[in-house]
Amino acid sequence: MTELVKVEDLSITYGRADRPAVDGVTFSLAPGESLALVGETGSGKTSVVMALAQLLGPGASIDARTMSFEGHDMLRMRGKALRALRRERIGMVFQDPFGSWNPSRKIGTQLLEGSRGAERQRLRSRLVEILGRIGISRPESRLEDYPHQYSGGMLQRTLIAGALLRGPSLVIADEPTSALDTTVQADILALIAQLQQDRELALVVVSHDLGVVARIAERTIVMYHGRMVEDAPTAELLTSPRHPYTINLIAAVPLLHGPRQRRLGVKVAQGLPSLAGCVYAHRCALATELCRTTQPELRQVGQAQVACHFADQSKELLEAAE
Amino acid sequence: MSALLEVEGVSKRYHGKRGTVVACHDVSLKVEAGEVVGLVGESGSGKSTVASMVLGLVEPDEGAIRFRGRDVRECLAKDRIGFRAGVQGVFQQPRAALDSRRQIGWSLMEPMVVHKIGTRASRERRVDELLRAVDLDPSLANRKPHQLSGGQLQRVNIARALSLDPELLICDEPVSALDVSVQSQVLNLLEDIRERTGVGMLFISHDLGVVRYLCDRLVVMYAGRVVEEGEVDVVRDTAAHPYTRALLGAAMKVSVRGAVGVEAAEESATTPPREDLPRDGCMFAPRCAMVRDACRTGEPPLVEIGPSRLTACLRHAELPPMDASVFA
Numbered sequence: 271m272t273e274l275v276k277v278e279d280l281s282i283t284y285g286r287a288d289r290p291a292v293d294g295v296t297f298s299l300a301p302g303e304s305l306a307l308v309g310e311t312g313s314g315k316t317s318v319v320m321a322l323a324q325l326l327g328p329g330a331s332i333d334a335r336t337m338s339f340e341g342h343d344m345l346r347m348r349g350k351a352l353r354a355l356r357r358e359r360i361g362m363v364f365q366d367p368f369g370s371w372n373p374s375r376k377i378g379t380q381l382l383e384g385s386r387g388a389e390r391q392r393l394r395s396r397l398v399e400i401l402g403r404i405g406i407s408r409p410e411s412r413l414e415d416y417p418h419q420y421s422g423g424m425l426q427r428t429l430i431a432g433a434l435l436r437g438p439s440l441v442i443a444d445e446p447t448s449a450l451d452t453t454v455q456a457d458i459l460a461l462i463a464q465l466q467q468d469r470e471l472a473l474v475v476v477s478h479d480l481g482v483v484a485r486i487a488e489r490t491i492v493m494y495h496g497r498m499v500e501d502a503p504t505a506e507l508l509t510s511p512r513h514p515y516t517i518n519l520i521a522a523v524p525l526l527h528g529p530r531q532r533r534l535g536v537k538v539a540q541g542l543p544s545l546a547g548c549v550y551a552h553r554c555a556l557a558t559e560l561c562r563t564t565q566p567e568l569r570q571v572g573q574a575q576v577a578c579h580f581a582d583q584s585k586e587l588l589e590a591a592e
Numbered sequence: 593m594s595a596l597l598e599v600e601g602v603s604k605r606y607h608g609k610r611g612t613v614v615a616c617h618d619v620s621l622k623v624e625a626g627e628v629v630g631l632v633g634e635s636g637s638g639k640s641t642v643a644s645m646v647l648g649l650v651e652p653d654e655g656a657i658r659f660r661g662r663d664v665r666e667c668l669a670k671d672r673i674g675f676r677a678g679v680q681g682v683f684q685q686p687r688a689a690l691d692s693r694r695q696i697g698w699s700l701m702e703p704m705v706v707h708k709i710g711t712r713a714s715r716e717r718r719v720d721e722l723l724r725a726v727d728l729d730p731s732l733a734n735r736k737p738h739q740l741s742g743g744q745l746q747r748v749n750i751a752r753a754l755s756l757d758p759e760l761l762i763c764d765e766p767v768s769a770l771d772v773s774v775q776s777q778v779l780n781l782l783e784d785i786r787e788r789t790g791v792g793m794l795f796i797s798h799d800l801g802v803v804r805y806l807c808d809r810l811v812v813m814y815a816g817r818v819v820e821e822g823e824v825d826v827v828r829d830t831a832a833h834p835y836t837r838a839l840l841g842a843a844m845k846v847s848v849r850g851a852v853g854v855e856a857a858e859e860s861a862t863t864p865p866r867e868d869l870p871r872d873g874c875m876f877a878p879r880c881a882m883v884r885d886a887c888r889t890g891e892p893p894l895v896e897i898g899p900s901r902l903t904a905c906l907r908h909a910e911l912p913p914m915d916a917s918v919f920a
Binding site: 310311451452454455456478479519521522523524525526527530531533534535 | 777800801802804805828
């Protein structure tokens with residue numbers, strides 16, 4: 271089985287920054303697979319997907335051994351061919367349902383932009399069909415509306431419809447529900463999960479919210495300061511996280527059930543990580559001299575790939591350290 | 593002894609080109625001294641309108657809001673300064689709440705200048721103290737907002753709200769714009785402050801996990817009405833309004849635990865109101881699976897069903913028991 275997406279050793283540096291924003295990211299994605307990139311602001315998760323779609327401007331220098339999508343070398347794709355590939359094969363959904371639309375043009379006009387004649391008619395009827403399926407009532411007439419006449423949840427649904435319109439093989443969703451209410455969020459996530467299964471779409475979702483990830487991704491990569499710290503099946507990651515950062519991240523989520531939490535997460539250190547050792551060493555309760563000087567590589571522990579010198583015993587060690 | 597904050601039968605309507613919007617209708621709630629009350633509901637449920645009215649930023653059309661037994665309108669007219677010192681707000685957008693051209697230290701000092709507290713030197717010491725109290729380096733006083741992260745800025749906002757030792761904090765979605773890890777630090781900080789100072793809080797959020805971490809009691813709003821009230825864990829386990837149950841169901845679907853433990857429970861009525869709200873009867877009726885004719889005429893009253901436990905559902909006694917195995 272060939273991979274739909276293959277990224278090897280991706281690093282991204284912005285401008286003349288002394289450290290890369292993304293460093294050594296490696297993953298592949300099979301057709302129909304769903305993957306989440308999780309991490310806090312500045313962890314590089316958005317940069318990774320933007321680089322994959324070649325959407326980063328000239329200020330970013332991208333370096334990778336491989337970065338391919340459907341067999342195309344994305345590092346060398348430019349101009350018309352790149353635009354056609356993005357238009358036809360990659361659907362994108364972004365965080366801000368209001369910012370994703372031009373407020374002065376009709377919804378339908380924006381979604382069908384760039385298509386003419388018979389193709390436009392075909393896409394239009396397809397759009398109406400998709401909109402109807404994802405719960406927009408009277409889709410035909412709603413295409414004549416402007417964005418301000420839609421609610422946030424509807425705009426986000428419509429954006430998803432637009433992303434699916436041309437039958438892509440990959441959908442990239444960057445914080446697709448972060449700007450929405452809990453109830454709407456649940457709806458949108460259910461919709462994405464269902465569409466992904468029905469259409470055998472590959473999905474890369476970027477989020478800082480583990481709840482979102484738990485809902486729609488089979489596999490999750492946790493990023494910290496531009497590096498992958500853990501890569502595991504989502505259920506495995508959430509139930510038995512191995513990297514101290516992942517453990518901390520999960521402990522930071524306030525839970526509605528279970529025993530009352532006295533503290534959330536673990537105390538956080540200030541400052542930037544060292545360039546030499548583990549990126550998490552300056553915040554980690556387990557850090558030793560080894561961690562500060564030698565960067566841990568990703569290695570297999572159980573079902574997970576973990577970049578921690580103490581991955582086999584991190585949980586016990588952290589409990590002992592408390 | 594009157595409660596720290598009493599909101600009694602408050603209504604607010606906004607009149608626009610396309611008709612009148614009832615932002616909130618006959619809302620009553622109480623915050624006792626040192627108590628943290630969570631106010632939850634989806635966007636448009638009127639949570640923030642309540643916050644604005646308590647802060648005296650918006651005047652209610654009907655009803656009364658009392659702070660320490662005195663009407664807020666009266667407080668504002670006679671002792672605006674004193675009222676402002678007693679009730680402070682923390683808002684959702686940390687960056688928008690600070691003057692972008694002023695140093696952090698200036699923003700922290702401003703309330704003391706306005707309230708004529710201390711000398712220049714003592715104010716500077718106080719700024720130092722405040723920054724330390726919210727786990728920030730005192731040297732940040734010389735920075736401007738654009739040099740700080742969102743989490744740091746929200747700490748500054750909290751420090752500023754605390755600078756006059758208020759008795760009541762109104763927190764309107766203070767952590768919604770923050771990352772999970774930053775959010776957890778700000779929540780830990782608020783919990784510390786509450787333990788240390790005994791400040792009362794009205795804490796608005798749409799995240800039930802957050803509310804549970806911080807709050808003693810929970811008030812649920814829907815379409816401008818209070819539909820349920822009670823202790824957080826009690827409401828969670830025995831929710832007595834179908835809307836609260838929908839909210840809990842949605843929260844569970846996007847919770848870490850929910851997805852790992854059990855596959856999403858039954859599809860609940862979580863689709864937000866697309867159609868216009870009903871003119872009469874229960875506002876939730878069009879979305880409610882338990883609806884019957886009686887629900888469509890007359891406003892369902894908020895009835896007491898236990899100690900400090902209220903619901904506005906006519907059929908609360910007939911709601912099926914919540915499936916503990918699904919929610920455990």
